[in-house]
Amino acid sequence: MTQTVTINAHRLGQLIDKTINHIGSEYVETLHGIRLDVDANHLHTVASDRFTIAAARYRLNHDDKNQEPWGRTIPAAWLKPLREWTAAHAGAEKVTISTETSRVDFTTDRTEFRIPVVDDQEFPNWRALLRSITLHVPDKFIFPAVDSRLLARWADTDDVLRVHVTSDLKALMVFGEDFIGAQMPKRYAGIGPCEDETFEIALGLWPTLDEDTDGPAEVPTEEKSRYNAADTIPSMVEALLQQTLRSTSDLLGAPSEDPGAMASFALAGVNSWSAYRFLNALHQADPRLAAQTVAELAEELDAGDFSETAWEIAEKAGHDPQKWSDDYEAHLKRVAEKRAAEQPST
Numbered sequence: 001m002t003q004t005v006t007i008n009a010h011r012l013g014q015l016i017d018k019t020i021n022h023i024g025s026e027y028v029e030t031l032h033g034i035r036l037d038v039d040a041n042h043l044h045t046v047a048s049d050r051f052t053i054a055a056a057r058y059r060l061n062h063d064d065k066n067q068e069p070w071g072r073t074i075p076a077a078w079l080k081p082l083r084e085w086t087a088a089h090a091g092a093e094k095v096t097i098s099t100e101t102s103r104v105d106f107t108t109d110r111t112e113f114r115i116p117v118v119d120d121q122e123f124p125n126w127r128a129l130l131r132s133i134t135l136h137v138p139d140k141f142i143f144p145a146v147d148s149r150l151l152a153r154w155a156d157t158d159d160v161l162r163v164h165v166t167s168d169l170k171a172l173m174v175f176g177e178d179f180i181g182a183q184m185p186k187r188y189a190g191i192g193p194c195e196d197e198t199f200e201i202a203l204g205l206w207p208t209l210d211e212d213t214d215g216p217a218e219v220p221t222e223e224k225s226r227y228n229a230a231d232t233i234p235s236m237v238e239a240l241l242q243q244t245l246r247s248t249s250d251l252l253g254a255p256s257e258d259p260g261a262m263a264s265f266a267l268a269g270v271n272s273w274s275a276y277r278f279l280n281a282l283h284q285a286d287p288r289l290a291a292q293t294v295a296e297l298a299e300e301l302d303a304g305d306f307s308e309t310a311w312e313i314a315e316k317a318g319h320d321p322q323k324w325s326d327d328y329e330a331h332l333k334r335v336a337e338k339r340a341a342e343q344p345s346t
Contacts, residue, residue: 004098005043005064009108010091010285015045016083018056018179021153022047023076034079035123036097036104037071043097046126052150054157054174054181055126072104073123078115082106085113091285133173133182136166143199144168147186154181159291177287231298233283233291240279243272 007015016034024031028050037044042057074082086095089108096107106113142165154161158176165172171182203209230236247269251262283290300306314321
């Protein structure tokens, strides 16, 4: 029975990137690849090398939901060509993933990519594995050891990751945007007198921390400019929606004899709503790029030199910003002259 789901090329590439670093060794066949796992609401990519496990997800479109769960493992040898095929398409291009006997097909309007798979190949119950980690009660003093080389495998997941630590000898849980994972601990003989070094022993090896030295016991804070722009997606969304509603309210209350004020309020509302719609679309297509763009925008707004940057960009694009400026100045002059002529003489 053929089963299908649809995803855009960009998001499919993201799902692969977030999990490809976690695929298992060629000597463990069931782990040597990325598992495509579909349930009633999400398409997942899952990978594990026994030391880490990573699962990324994509919320299915309305037409793809409520289907029977299915899963297929894409062998490691096919992951690089699949990623290259995905990258060759426009990000918004739709990719239909369908299961056929002994293969998985990736199809767009222009091309098709077929990968041979083992239909009944087993894969660890990753949901149960991760759920079992959540059941561990955190120790009072948690001091786990981790393999620092494994930490690099999380670099392509999200810009910000939250970590949940349960105990010294249990896995660490990792959470990101539509991403969940775990990293197994590493046994550590320690540099102290005990076989398993505790937090107290490690801290005791740094007695100089208690010594008083010159200088403040805090890191200097960054000097904020007079304008603090929203630097996260939730704060940006809130600011844009507030500005949209505020501009609408100002427009309704503006005096009809002042068309300039009415136009300004209307333009502010239109621009705020447009920015919100573009931000929302970008977040749906690429959450990481959206977060990065908002953070960079906040820095540019706080720096205050975005007007000069806009001028340079306009020139490079072949426009004439000087003419724009001259035309606007001429418009303001005509408005002022018209208002002066309409004033009653005394």
